[in-house]
Amino acid sequence: MTSSLEKAKQNPDSMKARILTAARRIFGEYGFHGTTTRMIAKAVDIDISTLYYHWGEKGDLYEAVICDINEGLRQKLIEVEKMIKGRPLAERIEIAVEEMADYLFANPEISNLTLFRYFTKTRHKSLLDFRVPEFISDIAYSMGLSTDRKNVPVDAKMKVLSIMNAIHNFVSGENFFRPMLKLDRESYIKEAKETLKFFNLSAFT
Amino acid sequence: MTSSLEKAKQNPDSMKARILTAARRIFGEYGFHGTTTRMIAKAVDIDISTLYYHWGEKGDLYEAVICDINEGLRQKLIEVEKMIKGRPLAERIEIAVEEMADYLFANPEISNLTLFRYFTKTRHKSLLDFRVPEFISDIAYSMGLSTDRKNVPVDAKMKVLSIMNAIHNFVSGENFFRPMLKLDRESYIKEAKETLKFFNLSAFT
DNA sequence: AGTGAGATCAATCAAATGATGGAAACAATC
C-alpha cells in the first residue's frame, strides 16, 4: 500500500497522484461519509470507474490519504526538530509554532483529517494509527518535557496532545472562526500564532 | 422550532424527546453524513416513519439537536459563571475547568457536535450559529480578559476559543487518546483536567 | 499496419438511504 502511494507521489501529474490530491482535499472538507467517490472523480474530471481502477474501494483510498498526510506531517516534524535543535526553549517554541502553523495553514486537509480521525467513528474499520504515538513522544522529548525519548510520562504526552490539537483547531476552524472574528486570512493566521505562542511561552518558560 | 424542541424536552419519555436524545448521541458519534435516519430509529426501536412524523427531514432533526446542545451549554455556562463570581482568578479557573470538564465528559455529544460544526462542511446549509459568538464574549468577560462585555478584543476571543476547544478536544478525543495513553477513564479525565489547569494557570496567573 | 498492455469511459447493478402514503392501532371525547 505504501509503495503504491509512493509510486503515485513520484509523478504528481500521474492520474493516481491527481486523484490522491483531490481526495485529500475533499475528504478533508467533508469527512469520510460526507465524501462520495463521485465528488472526487468530478474534481479530477474523470469517470468514477477510472478512480476505482487506480485506487480500489473508497476505504482504501481514504487510508492512502491518511498515510499520505501522516508521512507529510512526519517529514515536517523532522525538519522542524532540526531547525530548533540546540536553541533556547523560548526560541524553540516560537520557531516550532511558526513553522507548524505555516505548514498546516498551507495544507489544512492535514488538520482536518487528523481531527476527523480523533473525534469521529467511521462505520468502517481502519486500523492504522501507529504514527500518532511516535509523533507525540518525539515532540515531548524535543520540547524537553522528557529526558527519555522512549518512555515519556503521561502528563507530558497530554501536554503535547494539547499543543498539537490547539494548532489543528485554529487551522481547521478557520472557516468557522474567521468570519466570526471578522478577520482577513492574514490577520487570522497572525492572531492564531500569537495565541499559540502566548499559551506555550506562559506554560514552558 | 425552538418551541417544538422545548415541548419535547418537557416530557423526557415522550417519543419526540426519546428520538432527540438518541439523535444527539448518534449524530455526535458519526456526524451528520455518517448518521442515517434508520440508525436513529433503530436506537429508539421505532419505525423510521415515526421518526419522520415527529421531526420531519433529517436536516431539521439535526438542527434541533444543535439547538438542544447549545441550550444546554448556555445553561451550564451561566451556572458556572455564578459559581465563580467574586473569587480570585486562580480559583475561578480551577472551578471552571472542573465544572466544564465534568459536564462535557458526561455529555460528550456536546463536544463532538460542537467540533463537528467547527471543522466540517455539511453539504447541506444550516445557518444557526448565533450562539457561539455570545458564548465567547461572555467567557472572555468572565475571565477578566475584557472590561467591556460587549466589545471584547480579538486576542481575548482567540484565547477563549483556544481554551474551550482544548476541553472539547480531550472530551471528544477520549476514544482515540485514552487507549493510546493506556489510561482508564477516571485517570484520563483527571489527567485532562490537570493539563487544562496547567496551561490556563500558567497563562493567566 | 498490427499487436497487446494499460488506461479510460459509458452503462449498469445492488444496496443503502431519505422520504412518503395509507392502513392500522391507540387514546380521548362525546
Add this chain to the structure above:
DNA sequence: GATTGTTTCCATCATTTGATTGATCTCACT
C-alpha cells in the same frame, strides 16, 4: 360504543452511492 384526532407501522418510491463489467481508446513496440 361510536367518533375523532393522534401516533405508529408496513410497504414502497426515487435517488444516491459504492462498485463492476465490458467495450473502447492510447500508445509503445514490432
